[in-house]
Amino acid sequence: MKKKRLIPVLLLRNGWLVQSKGFSEYQNLGNPITAVKRLSQWASDELIYLDISTDENYDMRREDLHNPNRHTIFEILDDVSKRTFMPITIGGKIRTLKDIEDRLSRGADKISINTKPLEDKKFITQAAKQFGSQCVVVSIDVKKIDDSYIVMKNSGSEITKYGAKEWAKIAEECGAGEILLNSVDRDGKKNGYEIPLLQEVSQAVKIPVIACGGAGEWFDFAEAFDESAVDAVAAANVFHHIDQSVYLAKKYLYDNNYKVRPPNLLGIDETL
Amino acid sequence: MKKICILDYGSGNVRSVFNIVSLIEKQVVISNEPKDIIDATHLILPGVGAFGSSMKKIQKNIPLELLKTAVFNQKKPFLGICVGMQVLADTGHEFGIHKGLGWIPGVVKVLSVDSLPLPHVGWNNIEVVKESVLTKHLPQNSDFYFVHSFCFEPKNEEVVVAHTNYGTDFCSILQKDNIYGVQFHPEKSQQTGKILLENFLRI
Incomplete structure (x- = not known):
């Protein structure tokens, strides 16, 4: 039987692992590669890296390329793919097919796109045709505005014309393999997932939906699986x-008969 | 001394396979050079992508007669991963009908899954139905990471070592003599994947 997945999200800002609140406040959590080692030992099912650096910071980093403490997404990918042997998704700053190819060739298994398809939905189809649907994750940031779930772009800062359900269906039709569904309102709040949003979107599409935003305790994962048809639960802060x-x-879910992989703790010297 | 040759025909996941095999053995190359195939003690054929295009690339890039000698005459252990397993069949029915290597009688067909989404992507368990060195030390019902829409339907059931259920039971590990195939990606399956590869490399 296929298992439900638990996926830690690593937010990267200027090469650092950060914690986010409401898509606007950030706190530095340290080195993203050290974090991977831990997440591997705890037998995560997959990892999602999202590069949320702003363009301005990106330029700053370029000047600082010699500083060994800062990592480009590619250096991180190189390192991560040597240390961990699970599926890896990379998102952020993907605007062209070349951007996708660069990430896949450095060890990513899937890429996550957010703003670009909102400007040009054909990009999803092009990516799926060239690299296969299974590696195209469309990430959708959603805000509740006047009782409707509205899709946001540019790191949750700009409103679009799409409703969450509507956009998820379009993404599926265009060839997306998975939907990463984030609630901007719940980001960093630790008060549970936005359940009605998860229900609405997971019922509307056939492709797997990954819930994100709001997890604060183990029960929140169980609730997402109980109340909606999501295939995976993702979280950042609570896992770090x-x-x-x-x-x-995982132990909590496994002991309560959820269909997840058995919990496992690998030894310190085992980097798998 | 073991020497592992990971055959390179332009498949996407070669690097990940190399990384995990390098944790287990020191002498690992990614190559399709005759010399490396001759020197190798173990051969791995990775794979991501469609049957037809993979076969085309294999025929173009890999010295097949030499490989056959290594596998059939010298009996070197051979492992096909995902599409690398599927191409062992006689034919593949993905975007038309394509001829495979024909090393293990069978056909590759789309998974019949009813209403479940394809590709079958994610962690799923295997059910071992026949003893094989490949599944030693693995816990019962071990989970592996799968990404595929097609599956190997062998002509003779005896080659099936394990199957997996996704809408239907399909063959997830097969073996015929020194030829092994896995439908999942051991290089993405953490500890269980490493154990399986260790088993293969110990042969």
Whole structure:
């Protein structure tokens, strides 16, 4: 039987692992590569890296390329693919097919796109045709405005004309393999997933939906699986702040008969 | 001393396979050079993509007669991963009908899954139905990472080592003598993937 997945999200800003709140406040959590080692040992099912650097910061980083403490997404990918052997999704700053190819050739299994398809939905089809649907994840940031779920672009800062359900269906028709569904309102709040949003979108499409935004305790994962048809639960902060987080979350779900992989803790010297 | 040759015909996941095999053995090359195939003790054929285009690339880039000698005469252990397993069949029915290597009698067809989405992507468990060195030390019902829409339907059931259920039972590990094939990606399957590869490399 195919398993439900638990996916830690690593937010990268100027090469650092950060914590985000409401898509606007950021706190530095340290080195993204050290974090991968932990997440591997706790037997995460997949990893999602989202590069949320702003363009301005991106330029700043270029001047600082010699600083070994800062990592480009490619250096991170190189390192990560040597240390961990699970599926890896990379998102952020993807505007062209070449951007996708660059990431896949450095060890990413899937890419996540957000703003570009909102400007040109054919980009989803082009990406799916060239690299296969299975590696195209369309990430959708959603805000609740006057009781409707509205899709946002540019890191949750700009309103679009699309409703969440409508855009998810378009993404599926265009060839997306998965939907990463983020609630901007719940980001960093630790008060649980936006369940009605998860229900609305996971019922509307056949492709897997990954829930994101709001997880604060293990029960929140169970609730997402109970109340909606999502295929995976993703979270950032809760997985980075608690020791053995992924293991403990999985144990909670496994012990309560959710269809997840058995919890596992790998030894310190095992980097798998 | 073991020497592993990962055959390179332009398949996407060669680097990940190299990375994990390098954790287990020191002498690992990604190559399709005759010399490396001759020197190798173990051969791995990775694969991502469609049957037809993979076969085309294999025929173009890999010295097949030499490879056949290594596999059939010298009996070197050979592992096909995902499409690398599928091309062992006689024919593949993906975007038309294509001829495979024909090393293990069978055909490759689309998974019949009813209403489930394709490709079958994610962690799923195997059910071992026949003893094989490949599945030693693996816990019961081990999970592996799958990404595929097509599956190998062998002519003779005896080659099936394990199957997996996704709408239907399909063959996820097969073996005929020194030829092994896995439908999943051991290089993306963390600990279970590493154990399976260790088993293969210990042969």
